[in-house]
Amino acid sequence: MRTGVTMKAPAVILNAPQLAENIGAAARVMANFGLGDLRLVNPRDGWPQPRAWTSSSGAHWPLEGARVFARVEDAIADLRLVLATTARPRETALPVLTPRQAAARLRDGAAAGWSAGLLFGGERAGLESADVALCQAIVTVPVDVKFRSLNLAQAVALCAYEWWVGIEPGPPASFPELPAPAEQAAMLGLHEHLEAELDAAGFFHPPEKRASMVRNLRVALGRAGFNEQEVRTLRGVITALSEGRGRVLAKLAARNAAAGEP
Amino acid sequence: MRTGVTMKAPAVILNAPQLAENIGAAARVMANFGLGDLRLVNPRDGWPQPRAWTSSSGAHWPLEGARVFARVEDAIADLRLVLATTARPRETALPVLTPRQAAARLRDGAAAGWSAGLLFGGERAGLESADVALCQAIVTVPVDVKFRSLNLAQAVALCAYEWWVGIEPGPPASFPELPAPAEQAAMLGLHEHLEAELDAAGFFHPPEKRASMVRNLRVALGRAGFNEQEVRTLRGVITALSEGRGRVLAKLAARNAAAGEP
Numbered sequence: 001m002r003t004g005v006t007m008k009a010p011a012v013i014l015n016a017p018q019l020a021e022n023i024g025a026a027a028r029v030m031a032n033f034g035l036g037d038l039r040l041v042n043p044r045d046g047w048p049q050p051r052a053w054t055s056s057s058g059a060h061w062p063l064e065g066a067r068v069f070a071r072v073e074d075a076i077a078d079l080r081l082v083l084a085t086t087a088r089p090r091e092t093a094l095p096v097l098t099p100r101q102a103a104a105r106l107r108d109g110a111a112a113g114w115s116a117g118l119l120f121g122g123e124r125a126g127l128e129s130a131d132v133a134l135c136q137a138i139v140t141v142p143v144d145v146k147f148r149s150l151n152l153a154q155a156v157a158l159c160a161y162e163w164w165v166g167i168e169p170g171p172p173a174s175f176p177e178l179p180a181p182a183e184q185a186a187m188l189g190l191h192e193h194l195e196a197e198l199d200a201a202g203f204f205h206p207p208e209k210r211a212s213m214v215r216n217l218r219v220a221l222g223r224a225g226f227n228e229q230e231v232r233t234l235r236g237v238i239t240a241l242s243e244g245r246g247r248v249l250a251k252l253a254a255r256n257a258a259a260g261e262p
Numbered sequence: 263m264r265t266g267v268t269m270k271a272p273a274v275i276l277n278a279p280q281l282a283e284n285i286g287a288a289a290r291v292m293a294n295f296g297l298g299d300l301r302l303v304n305p306r307d308g309w310p311q312p313r314a315w316t317s318s319s320g321a322h323w324p325l326e327g328a329r330v331f332a333r334v335e336d337a338i339a340d341l342r343l344v345l346a347t348t349a350r351p352r353e354t355a356l357p358v359l360t361p362r363q364a365a366a367r368l369r370d371g372a373a374a375g376w377s378a379g380l381l382f383g384g385e386r387a388g389l390e391s392a393d394v395a396l397c398q399a400i401v402t403v404p405v406d407v408k409f410r411s412l413n414l415a416q417a418v419a420l421c422a423y424e425w426w427v428g429i430e431p432g433p434p435a436s437f438p439e440l441p442a443p444a445e446q447a448a449m450l451g452l453h454e455h456l457e458a459e460l461d462a463a464g465f466f467h468p469p470e471k472r473a474s475m476v477r478n479l480r481v482a483l484g485r486a487g488f489n490e491q492e493v494r495t496l497r498g499v500i501t502a503l504s505e506g507r508g509r510v511l512a513k514l515a516a517r518n519a520a521a522g523e524p
Binding site: 025029057058093146161164230 | 291294295319320321360362403406408413420423
């Protein structure tokens with residue numbers, strides 16, 4: 001098991017969000033990536049909104065705990081580091097960070113005990129310059145210039161994901177460990193078994209090419225990184241194929257003998 | 263301007279997607295991150311679905327070009343590298359990659375000219391083991407174990423984002439360059455201007471603390487990294503404040519003189 005996260009995760013501040021579905025979707029990805037402090041500034045359709053609960057798919061706690069504010073200034077008053085997420089070029093003389101750089105800065109702040117937040121604008125208009133000016137840096141998701149329109153909850157997801165993978169970079173701890181690759185002795189046994197059967201079958205033809213054909217086979221099979229169980233299975237496959245061929249040959253020989261042929 | 267991306271982006275294969283809204287949302291994030299090849303295996307409600315176009319917010323081309331298949335095998339037949347996105351532990355002996363590792367592998371493949379794809383399961387059930395077994399590796403988004411339920415389009419977003427930022431790691435090229443920080447001579451001019459006015463105002467008290475007070479002020483202001491324009495503005499601020507104070511003092515002195523006080 002991994003140890004729990006002890007750094008305080010950043011707040012997510014949604015300024016003038018329009019669609020309750022997006023608030024719920026934002027809560028869902030916050031829960032996916034260890035965030036819980038949701039703050040809403042002037043949600044267009046009021047608060048609470050049942051549709052947010054529906055679209056959160058069970059991530060209710062950021063919604064239950066969400067606080068509503070009249071101004072961005074009030075929503076961020078207790079924070080020491082606030083990053084403004086915006087896709088639009090600004091005249092504001094703030095540093096522009098990628099989500100990854102922003103996450104690193106948030107983690108640095110959190111490690112120092114700072115409370116921090118990520119500020120997102122509404123679906124249609126994004127953030128006003130006056131709101132951006134309250135922040136210490138801009139976060140811009142590097143989207144394709146051919147299609148810049150990033151969904152609000154997707155923007156939250158990418159920033160939350162980058163926060164999280166800096167803390168929990170691996171797959172979930174409950175994932176089963178991959179079986180180790182087989183020892184090379186087992187692989188050599190597999191190779192020699194196969195090559196012996198192929199010799200018996202007259203596969204290596206012409207004989208002067210045998211060495212390079214063997215080498216190519218060993219490289220191809222070796223690249224798969226078989227584990228012990230797979231090596232045993234493959235040796236069973238070779239045996240089944242070669243015995244099957246043996247039975248076919250025996251049957252042919254019997255038929256030929258019956259017909260008086262050699 | 264950055265140069266265009268020349269590597270072929272991976273296909274996105276959605277196996278048995280249920281909600282047209284999620285197909286549209288997936289198309290939208292594909293467009294955000296330079297992907298365009300969308301393949302649908304047995305979409306529950308048939309295809310095409312107008313709601314997908316609505317939720318794509320204008321990213322119509324992945325939807326217009328989407329191909330529908332009856333089986334995963336058919337959908338991936340022309341691909342050389344397919345990664346299965348799944349959050350559920352599997353017995354399958356495939357390597358498990360993070361989205362970042364997966365993106366690196368996809369870029370390696372694309373750089374070698376391979377066609378590649380990312381396979382996603384439906385909203386409710388995810389991928390079957392038999393579908394995972396068609397793939398060369400598993401991709402697992404490292405979500406918080408306390409809330410694993412990741413939206414389909416969010417999963418597409420994170421994988422597509424990781425593909426893209428490996429190619430286009432910076433903010434969009436159209437973002438304005440930050441003005442350079444002012445030369446230190448300009449900063450020194452600002453400091454000395456401020457300190458002279460503070461001396462005149464009797465701010466540095468007691469005098470033996472002046473050196474450390476000046477040092478602390480310079481450190482605090484220096485950390486902001488003011489550009490030339492900001493330095494000019496701040497010098498205007500200092501002038502305005504000190505002249506304003508001068509006017510107030512002159513007014514007070516005039517009033518005191520009229521009252522016969524020193």
